[in-house]
Amino acid sequence: xxxxxxxxxxxxxxxxxxxxxxxxxxxxxxxxxxxxxxxxxxxxxxxxxxxxxxxxxxxxxxxxxxxxxxxxxxxxxxxxxxxxxxxxxxxxxxxxxxxxxxxxxxxxxxxxxxxxxxxxxxxxxxxxxxxxxxxxxxxxxxxxxxxxxxxxxxxxxxxxxxxxxxxxxxxxxxxxxxxxxxxxxxxxxxxxxxxxxxxxxxxxxxxxxxxxxxxxxxxxxxxxxxxxxxxxxxxxxxxxxxxxxxxxxxxxxxxxxxxxxxxxxxxxxxxxxxxxxxxxxxxxxxxxxxxxxxxxxxxxxxxxxxxxxxxxxxxxxxxxxxxxxxxxxxxxxxxxxxxxxxxxxxxxxxxxxxxxxxxxxxxxxxxxxxxxxxxxxxxxxxxxxxxxxxxxxxxxxxxxxxxxxxxxxxxxxxxxxxxxxxxxxxxxxxxxxxxxxxxxxxxx
Amino acid sequence: xxxxxxxxxxxxxxxxxxxxxxxxxxxxxxxxxxxxxxxxxxxxxxxxxxxxxxxxxxxxxxxxxxxxxxxxxxxxxxxxxxxxxxxxxxxxxxxxxxxxxxxxxxxxxxxxxxxxxxxxxxxxxxxxxxxxxxxxxxxxxxxxxxxxxxxxxxxxxxxxxxxxxxxxxxxxxxxxxxxxxxxxxxxxxxxxxxxxxxxxxxxxxxxxxxxxxxxxxxxxxxxxxxxxxxxxxxxxxxxxxxxxxxxxxxxxxxxxxxxxxxxxxxxxxxxxxxxxxxxxxxxxxxxxxxxxxxxxxxxxxxxxxxxxxxxxxxxxxxxxxxxxxxxxxxxxxxxxxxxxxxxxxxxxxxxxxxxxxxxxxxxxxxxxxxxxxxxxxxxxxxxxxxxxxxxxxxxxxxxxxxxxxxxxxxxxxxxxxxxxxxxxxxxxxxxxxxxxxxxxxxxx
Numbered sequence: 011x012x013x014x015x016x017x018x019x020x021x022x023x024x025x026x027x028x029x030x031x032x033x034x035x036x037x038x039x040x041x042x043x044x045x046x047x048x049x050x051x052x053x054x055x056x057x058x059x060x061x062x063x064x065x066x067x068x069x070x071x072x073x074x075x076x077x078x079x080x081x082x083x084x085x086x087x088x089x090x091x092x093x094x095x096x097x098x099x100x101x102x103x104x105x106x107x108x109x110x111x112x113x114x115x116x117x118x119x120x121x122x123x124x125x126x127x128x129x130x131x132x133x134x135x136x137x138x139x140x141x142x143x144x145x146x147x148x149x150x151x152x153x154x155x156x157x158x159x160x161x162x163x164x165x166x167x168x169x170x171x172x173x174x175x176x177x178x179x180x181x182x183x184x185x186x187x188x189x190x191x192x193x194x195x196x197x198x199x200x201x202x203x204x205x206x207x208x209x210x211x212x213x214x215x216x217x218x219x220x221x222x223x224x225x226x227x228x229x230x231x232x233x234x235x236x237x238x239x240x241x242x243x244x245x246x247x248x249x250x251x252x253x254x255x256x257x258x259x260x261x262x263x264x265x266x267x268x269x270x271x272x273x274x275x276x277x278x279x280x281x282x283x284x285x286x287x288x289x290x291x292x293x294x295x296x297x298x299x300x301x302x303x304x305x306x307x308x309x310x311x312x313x314x315x316x317x318x319x320x321x322x323x324x325x326x327x328x329x330x331x332x333x334x335x336x337x338x339x340x341x342x343x344x345x346x347x348x349x350x351x352x353x354x355x356x357x358x359x360x361x362x363x364x365x366x367x368x369x370x371x372x373x374x375x376x377x378x379x380x381x382x383x384x385x386x387x388x389x390x391x392x393x394x395x396x397x398x399x400x401x402x403x404x405x406x407x408x409x410x411x412x413x414x415x416x417x418x419x420x421x422x423x424x425x426x427x428x429x430x431x432x433x434x435x436x437x438x439x440x441x442x443x444x445x446x447x448x449x450x451x452x453x454x
Numbered sequence: 455x456x457x458x459x460x461x462x463x464x465x466x467x468x469x470x471x472x473x474x475x476x477x478x479x480x481x482x483x484x485x486x487x488x489x490x491x492x493x494x495x496x497x498x499x500x501x502x503x504x505x506x507x508x509x510x511x512x513x514x515x516x517x518x519x520x521x522x523x524x525x526x527x528x529x530x531x532x533x534x535x536x537x538x539x540x541x542x543x544x545x546x547x548x549x550x551x552x553x554x555x556x557x558x559x560x561x562x563x564x565x566x567x568x569x570x571x572x573x574x575x576x577x578x579x580x581x582x583x584x585x586x587x588x589x590x591x592x593x594x595x596x597x598x599x600x601x602x603x604x605x606x607x608x609x610x611x612x613x614x615x616x617x618x619x620x621x622x623x624x625x626x627x628x629x630x631x632x633x634x635x636x637x638x639x640x641x642x643x644x645x646x647x648x649x650x651x652x653x654x655x656x657x658x659x660x661x662x663x664x665x666x667x668x669x670x671x672x673x674x675x676x677x678x679x680x681x682x683x684x685x686x687x688x689x690x691x692x693x694x695x696x697x698x699x700x701x702x703x704x705x706x707x708x709x710x711x712x713x714x715x716x717x718x719x720x721x722x723x724x725x726x727x728x729x730x731x732x733x734x735x736x737x738x739x740x741x742x743x744x745x746x747x748x749x750x751x752x753x754x755x756x757x758x759x760x761x762x763x764x765x766x767x768x769x770x771x772x773x774x775x776x777x778x779x780x781x782x783x784x785x786x787x788x789x790x791x792x793x794x795x796x797x798x799x800x801x802x803x804x805x806x807x808x809x810x811x812x813x814x815x816x817x818x819x820x821x822x823x824x825x826x827x828x829x830x831x832x833x834x835x836x837x838x839x840x841x842x843x844x845x846x847x848x849x850x851x852x853x854x855x856x857x858x859x860x861x862x863x864x865x866x867x868x869x870x871x872x873x874x875x876x877x878x879x880x881x882x883x884x885x886x887x888x889x890x891x892x893x894x895x896x897x898x
């Protein structure tokens with residue numbers, strides 16, 4: 011059986027009652043985190059400029075843009091909410107593959123839900139299915155694939171397509187075609203790191219998935235062999251792959267349990283360093299003026315992905331482990347305020363950033379880092395983080411997540427509105443209409 | 455200088471007066487052929503289903519859909535006109551790379567022209583620039599690239615983006631960003647051959663290019679190194695490449711002179727066989743009942759791309775050199791009527807198709823084929839086509855092209871309307887407003 015058909019059959023057969031409560035709760039946590047990120051990113055210049063370009067092409071004020079007053083059609087809502095949920099690089103991460111699971115799936119489902127009624131449980135089920143399938147496809151291809159592609163732009167579009175297929179009630183054949191149409195839109199090269207186009211790639215995965223499902227609903231056809239065919243997704247975009255990972259344990263194990271939420275607003279591979287720096291700063295009451303140099307030892311992928319030494323902009327600084335270490339030591343934080351153009355050009359941050367060195371060590375895992383800070387008086391303080399905060403092994407608590415989301419909504423939503431949004435997220439399984447959440451996440 | 459900047463500088467500096475008259479005339483021929491294909495494809499089920507899915511998402515009746523009465527916004531017009539211009543596989547071909555140059559560039563420019571006034575000469579200039587740049591990028595990457603990707607989906611989007619950048623009057627920096635945003639949308643795997651999604655990939659290249667230019671116009675940013683960067687378009691999508699081909703002779707030689715127009719409605723690599731079969735049929739007054747078997751000797755790429763032996767559908771039969779040979783001998787033609795589901799299932803065609811054999815011979819060029827037909831009485835008749843009709847070396851005349859376009863418009867436009875559309879195409883250099891052409895190509 012073609013893989014696309016096997017996945018379609020799973021998606022259409024899956025029921026919420028068959029999914030463990032712990033996985034369902036993780037989906038609610040992911041939804042809360044996504045909602046906060048979308049609201050928090052909604053005033054970013056990338057989002058402002060995209061809206062300026064796209065508003066003349068919106069069919070009508072059908073759907074909410076989280077954190078904003080404009081309303082647009084569902085295809086544009088999927089794109090723009092996806093962009094704002096990702097633009098701060100603060101969204102969730104499937105750590106094994108570096109896929110950001112919620113952006114493609116939640117952005118497109120919530121947009122669809124404002125076009126046709128969708129209950130909270132129906133949303134949760136479609137969301138879980140979309141996340142499951144995109145993560146499994148990511149598991150199959152991430153090896154060599156990730157050095158070239160943004161995997162959320164390539165694998166994420168399948169999650170969006172299949173979630174919409176489930177929510178729209180497509181037939182198995184239509185769902186197979188939706189996956190094929192999605193595969194014709196897998197795109198997004200990593201050269202776009204640190205530019206607005208990175209968030210566009212992520213939002214576009216959401217929009218492309220919805221478009222695929224809408225076309226398939228009308229009988230639009232695609233190849234059934236879209237995954238494993240000789241010129242299909244896997245052979246073209248993944249020189250190394252593990253096809254069996256796509257279906258092994260399907261319906262039994264749930265990838266949402268491997269999801270993680272960022273405490274810091276930058277590339278996840280830099281987080282162990284930030285965690286160590288903040289702990290050192292707080293434990294030793296370090297001040298910028300006291301420090302001579304900072305030495306990092308990290309997993310090689312951290313340097314590969316966040317190796318920019320002198321970031322020219324705030325967006326680029328999210329991909330600089332040097333900048334992340336500097337702000338973590340100077341500010342004791344690595345929130346959105348640490349990745350602005352102003353912070354990048356701050357003389358104190360810049361001076362310390364130039365005295366950060368980093369070396370790769372393949373013996374360290376990706377959730378691990380060693381940091382040594384040499385003070386001007388010759389003292390050396392060191393920290394070995396073995397399981398970074400925010401990892402699956404050391405997760406943010408529900409309260410941590412709430413605090414993060416409250417911070418993201420600050421200045422955009424009123425405190426009352428923010429509280430209502432958070433409680434609406436937690437209550438998603440009881441909502442008669444998930445569109446309630448979209449309205450709760452927009453300003454009064 | 456980054457390649458994107460070099461291309462942007464060329465595009466913004468180029469003037470119509472600097473382009474040889476022969477290249478300008480070839481652009482007009484390409485426009486005529488594109489217009490005919492878009493009208494001819496406008497009633498295909500792929501187009502009908504796409505419109506059914508997309509009409510609810512159109513911002514308004516701003517732009518024409520060629521051959522149809524519905525009107526949609528510019529982004530949707532670029533997509534749908536691009537799809538209908540390609541869906542019959544009858545559009546133009548840059549033979550060296552197998553890029554279809556006009557679909558991305560003309561579809562997006564004509565849509566844009568109904569949004570803001572654009573003179574015929576301004577259209578021609580932007581069209582020539584878009585075609586030039588997409589063909590040069592295709593020249594750089596087609597080697598190994600084409601075995602995996604539809605090059606119109608990958609290289610074509612750059613042509614659409616830069617043509618729109620020129621037409622919109624973007625700055626050099628905005629044009630660089632438009633090329634970068636375009637590079638984040640290069641997509642389309644070859645697994646979609648013979649499905650509706652193949653035409654979607656081609657139309658999407660047009661739409662994606664327009665979207666890139668509209669975003670860039672608002673200051674949306676992308677990487678300048680989108681082509682040659684370590685994770686950029688070339689390194690990710692082209693394992694073998696010839697980067698120098700992108701700029702060698704830029705502004706001096708014109709790729710539009712390497713463009714060709716199909717006399718037959720199928721994959722261009724099958725055309726030499728069709729040409730030979732029709733010539734044999736006519737010369738020897740062959741009838742289906744007389745023939746025992748048909749033996750083809752072809753360039754290897756013809757078998758690689760059109761090697762389907764028993765096509766299940768009309769769309770798939772465009773990729774069957776066996777079906778093409780059978781209908782060419784039986785019908786003496788290979789127009790759209792030869793690639794329908796009905797013709798695929800016709801007992802006479804099917805019986806002969808099963809008696810067609812093909813072998814590759816690397817000594818034959820791609821515009822060459824040998825065909826031998828053995829008759830039931832033992833007679834063998836043979837033909838060696840050295841330069842297929844429709845190739846650059848043996849082009850369709852202006853009158854041939856007119857006849858092809860008239861045939862495509864038959865039954866969709868009135869004869870008067872069809873004649874007006876054709877004369878409007880020929881007069882493009884004198885048009886005050888190119889939108890005149892869009893209106894001429896829709897039914898009364």
